[in-house]
Amino acid sequence: MQDARRRTDLGCVRSWRFPVWMGVLWLCLGLTTPAAAGTIWDRVTETTLPNGLKVLLVEEPKDPVVTVQIWYKAGARNEALGKGGLAHMMEHMMFKGTPKTGPKQFSMIVQRNGGQDNAHTARDAAAYYVDFASDRVNLGLELEADRMVNVLFEEKEFLPERDVVYEERRLRFEDQPSATLGEVMRATAFMAHPYGRPTIGWPSEIKGWTLQDARQFYQMYYAPNTATLIVAGDIKKDEVLKKVTELFGAIPRGPAPPPQVIPQEPPQIGERRVFVRKEAELPILFAVHHVPNLTHPDSAPLSVLAYVLGGGESARLHKKVVYELQLASYAGADYNPVYKDPYLFGLSAGPMPGKTAEEVERAILAEVERVWKEPITDRELQKAKNQIEAEFVFAQDSVHTLANLLGAYEAAASWKLLTTYLDGIRKVTAADVQRVARQYIVADNRTVAILIPSKPGGAPASK
Amino acid sequence: MTRVWKCTGSRGFVTLRQIGLVLVAGVSLLVGGMRGGADAAPLAHREVLPSGVVLLVAERPAVPIVTATLTLQAGAVFDPPAKSGVANLTAIMLSQGTATRTAPQISEAIEFVGGSLSVESGTDTARLSFSVLSKDLDLALDLMGDLLTNPTFPPAELAKKIPEVLAGLKRSQEDPGTVSYEAFMALVYGSHPYGRPTEGTEASVPTITRDDILAFYQAYYRPNRAVLAVVGDVSVADLKSRLQARLGGWTPGGPPLAKPAAPASLAKGVTKTIQREVTQAAINFGHLGITRDNPDYYPVYVMNYLLGGGGSSRLPQKIREEKGWAYDVGSAFAPGKYAGDFSVTMQTKNEVAQDAIDAALAEIRRMRDQPVTTQELADAKAYLTGSFPLRLDTSAKVVGMLASIEQHGLGLDYVERYPAFINAVTAADVQRVAQKYLDPDTYALAVVADLTKAKLKP
Numbered sequence: 001m002q003d004a005r006r007r008t009d010l011g012c013v014r015s016w017r018f019p020v021w022m023g024v025l026w027l028c029l030g031l032t033t034p035a036a037a038g039t040i041w042d043r044v045t046e047t048t049l050p051n052g053l054k055v056l057l058v059e060e061p062k063d064p065v066v067t068v069q070i071w072y073k074a075g076a077r078n079e080a081l082g083k084g085g086l087a088h089m090m091e092h093m094m095f096k097g098t099p100k101t102g103p104k105q106f107s108m109i110v111q112r113n114g115g116q117d118n119a120h121t122a123r124d125a126a127a128y129y130v131d132f133a134s135d136r137v138n139l140g141l142e143l144e145a146d147r148m149v150n151v152l153f154e155e156k157e158f159l160p161e162r163d164v165v166y167e168e169r170r171l172r173f174e175d176q177p178s179a180t181l182g183e184v185m186r187a188t189a190f191m192a193h194p195y196g197r198p199t200i201g202w203p204s205e206i207k208g209w210t211l212q213d214a215r216q217f218y219q220m221y222y223a224p225n226t227a228t229l230i231v232a233g234d235i236k237k238d239e240v241l242k243k244v245t246e247l248f249g250a251i252p253r254g255p256a257p258p259p260q261v262i263p264q265e266p267p268q269i270g271e272r273r274v275f276v277r278k279e280a281e282l283p284i285l286f287a288v289h290h291v292p293n294l295t296h297p298d299s300a301p302l303s304v305l306a307y308v309l310g311g312g313e314s315a316r317l318h319k320k321v322v323y324e325l326q327l328a329s330y331a332g333a334d335y336n337p338v339y340k341d342p343y344l345f346g347l348s349a350g351p352m353p354g355k356t357a358e359e360v361e362r363a364i365l366a367e368v369e370r371v372w373k374e375p376i377t378d379r380e381l382q383k384a385k386n387q388i389e390a391e392f393v394f395a396q397d398s399v400h401t402l403a404n405l406l407g408a409y410e411a412a413a414s415w416k417l418l419t420t421y422l423d424g425i426r427k428v429t430a431a432d433v434q435r436v437a438r439q440y441i442v443a444d445n446r447t448v449a450i451l452i453p454s455k456p457g458g459a460p461a462s463k
Numbered sequence: 464m465t466r467v468w469k470c471t472g473s474r475g476f477v478t479l480r481q482i483g484l485v486l487v488a489g490v491s492l493l494v495g496g497m498r499g500g501a502d503a504a505p506l507a508h509r510e511v512l513p514s515g516v517v518l519l520v521a522e523r524p525a526v527p528i529v530t531a532t533l534t535l536q537a538g539a540v541f542d543p544p545a546k547s548g549v550a551n552l553t554a555i556m557l558s559q560g561t562a563t564r565t566a567p568q569i570s571e572a573i574e575f576v577g578g579s580l581s582v583e584s585g586t587d588t589a590r591l592s593f594s595v596l597s598k599d600l601d602l603a604l605d606l607m608g609d610l611l612t613n614p615t616f617p618p619a620e621l622a623k624k625i626p627e628v629l630a631g632l633k634r635s636q637e638d639p640g641t642v643s644y645e646a647f648m649a650l651v652y653g654s655h656p657y658g659r660p661t662e663g664t665e666a667s668v669p670t671i672t673r674d675d676i677l678a679f680y681q682a683y684y685r686p687n688r689a690v691l692a693v694v695g696d697v698s699v700a701d702l703k704s705r706l707q708a709r710l711g712g713w714t715p716g717g718p719p720l721a722k723p724a725a726p727a728s729l730a731k732g733v734t735k736t737i738q739r740e741v742t743q744a745a746i747n748f749g750h751l752g753i754t755r756d757n758p759d760y761y762p763v764y765v766m767n768y769l770l771g772g773g774g775s776s777r778l779p780q781k782i783r784e785e786k787g788w789a790y791d792v793g794s795a796f797a798p799g800k801y802a803g804d805f806s807v808t809m810q811t812k813n814e815v816a817q818d819a820i821d822a823a824l825a826e827i828r829r830m831r832d833q834p835v836t837t838q839e840l841a842d843a844k845a846y847l848t849g850s851f852p853l854r855l856d857t858s859a860k861v862v863g864m865l866a867s868i869e870q871h872g873l874g875l876d877y878v879e880r881y882p883a884f885i886n887a888v889t890a891a892d893v894q895r896v897a898q899k900y901l902d903p904d905t906y907a908l909a910v911v912a913d914l915t916k917a918k919l920k921p
Binding site: 063113116172177 | 528530566577578633739740773783787789790810849855858
């Protein structure tokens with residue numbers, strides 16, 4: 001199995017190049033199993049220990065495996081200005097061992113026990129996973145309890161790891177045209193809110209982190225009262241809760257994290273347009289719009305709209321722009337509502353050779369205008385609802401994915417929103433979809449980012 | 464396809480090749496498989512349908528979904544020599560129209576129920592896969608049967624798909640890792656089909672005609688070369704009766720599979736460098752490896768895990784953890800049906816490219832020159848055997864395992880036998896296969912970098 005250890009969550013970058021239906025699970029949250037009596041969420045047990053640790057347990061014995069996940073509310077949003085990327089660097093430090101495990105031993109111990117570990121840092125949280133055969137659940141808990149407070153901070157480990165993170169930035173952003181464009185796009189769309197800053201940090205920030213920065217971040221944000229522990233799989237809840245209490249209960253509550261002084265994004269009052277010129281073969285187009293998050297009633301119709309526009313080859317953008325007009329080799333829509341603060345609704349496309357980003361943009365926006373002008377059909381509405389519902393059922397096939405959904409929702413707002421999401425989707429009408437398209441997917445609320453391919457030396461690429 | 468960022472996670476053997484169908488007697492059997500080493504529930508039901516399709520079914524009723532993959536010996540290895548890309552376009556075109564459905568009708572039908580249906584081609588095989596809610600299984604089977612038995616390859620659709628494939632080829636050249644890997648494969652395999660991109664080339668793809676595709680379909684899309692693995696909320700008896708109506712008319716046939724001439728080993732080291740305005744050097748180096756049926760497969764598997772197959776392996780420990788030179792570094796043996804390769808892959812800032820290559824070569828030499836420690840070997844075995852339950856914990860993973868078991872002729876008791884294969888490997892075996900299958904002196908090296916900064920040895 002491939003696991004992407006210590007990877008940075010790429011936020012929407014990962015899905016920009018692809019339509020929403022390609023495995024993007026965030027849209028599929030919170031729908032009930034059609035035939036089942038109860039929902040999977042009815043089987044989630046929530047407990048909060050006196051020290052503030054929230055514990056979510058799910059008994060799902062269909063396979064002899066367990067996932068132990070811990071989500072800290074310690075994402076890129078929590079970084080001080082000039083210390084961008086520190087939350088992600090901290091994630092890397094979490095694998096450096098403790099006095100108990102020894103240096104660099106975390107992953108060794110996990111693997112020796114047949115486990116797989118992984119982590120990611122996103123804008124609102126950092127998440128850690130250990131998946132095991134279910135008889136190793138206690139080991140997973142022991143390791144997480146240990147590194148919640150005992151991580152080793154040593155210069156000789158820190159400095160090479162900082163270089164590794166810089167290589168990660170080069171690999172995943174600087175030498176990938178679409179990722180570079182995404183970074184510039186977000187920095188343009190968000191003038192005030194830290195969502196505009198790259199989770200991995202700007203180059204100068206990466207170079208400037210000190211061991212002391214990382215330690216301070218750890219001491220401030222890694223504590224029971226900032227964490228949600230999720231254990232799902234072939235477990236006995238009572239036994240796991242007993243063990244959790246034993247291992248985590250004695251860890252003192254951390255200092256209250258400093259009050260969040262996060263500037264909210266002011267309303268956008270006019271289109272922004274930005275260009276990136278970079279060595280590449282073909283242009284790329286992004287068009288993003290500020291939209292509400294999962295706590296807002298418009299989240300459900302926006303999710304439906306994303307599917308109507310970008311939910312596969314039969315969806316409007318692909319059908320018109322790729323299939324009929326042959327202007328682009330891909331065209332999609334992207335809306336992730338699982339953010340603590342409002343994020344973006346994206347449209348994206350990759351022009352065919354010989355076609356310009358501007359031509360493709362016009363064709364895509366014509367499809368948006370069509371939604372403004374006439375309601376989507378009943379069949380389109382039903383298809384989007386079916387897709388959202390089915391994606392959710394598919395997600396239940398993996399306890400890891402289930403736990404991930406709980407963690408992401410809890411980091412953004414509350415996992416309990418999963419229990420009502422389907423109701424929201426089912427109530428959406430064609431008029432709702434039209435209304436949110438008219439309200440949010442409009443020029444004054446839009447940031448357009450275009451990659452202009454160049455050949456070495458900065459000359460424009462030949463068509 | 465979505466690019467998966469594989470970092471320093473377990474690599475083991477990459478499944479770039481789908482190993483060939485092993486012909487089996489037409490008997491039905493039910494074999495117990497050990498799931499996660501605990502209970503002895505059967506892994507799957509297996510039987511050969513009258514048309515020759517090998518059917519594998521694993522019932523997983525906990526979630527109301529069905530996931531399936533039909534694998535055919537119809538990969539790019541069978542492309543006509545001057546028409547590289549035919550296998551890929553045949554797979555793409557399979558869903559672009561049938562006697563009774565247009566391309567838009569096919570995508571609308573599967574997407575309306577929230578399902579997915581895809582056809583893709585790799586080096587050795589082509590695969591038709593679907594996932595649906597179990598209530599929509601009939602629809603998925605209708606579509607699968609229709610695509611396999613009644614495709615019409617409409618010329619108007621082909622005229623759209625060829626430019627799309629060409630655009631995809633162009634766009635793939637933006638990823639330094641892809642460019643480096645393709646250059647490496649061409650160096651290692653020479654004129655062998657594995658040396659060519661499965662999608663074809665900018666020169667070959669425009670020459671592909673509907674007749675080429677039709678001929679490829681008629682030769683290779685045959686039930687006697689098909690393995691259908693179905694996993695989920697489904698019963699064997701029910702599925703069989705449903706399949707009869709859809710695949711009953713699919714006729715066996717096709718010419719014997721032509722085996723490509725074995726690729727020649729490198730007589731001396733070769734290097735290809737490609738200049739790009741990039742901040743990192745994308746590096747691939749290595750040489751020919753083994754096929755899946757090699758008797759040394761398991762010692763090689765364990766040896767590679769120790770070298771660079773996992774996050775705690777020697778290559779990432781040295782190059783990532785100790786030196787901080789790379790985020791992503793690892794090694795893999797890719798065992799194909801007709802040949803295989805060994806490669807080290809890494810991306811590192813331009814300036815230390817040569818240092819990183821030298822460090823990786825030193826690790827390869829160490830693997831050959833000294834036995835691995837008892838602790839290292841024990842840890843590797845513990846991981847490779849202990850993590851097995853995680854390889855079977857979703858329907859898609861079980862589908863993949865079943866397809867792999869059938870294609871490699873491993874037997875449905877493979878899950879039970881696997882730990883013994885791993886545990887039998889000794890430190891002496893590891894050193895022996897390192898000496899036999901790793902060559903730190905004669906290798907192919909491909910580097911995409913800013914060559915003004917990456918000072919590579921001539």
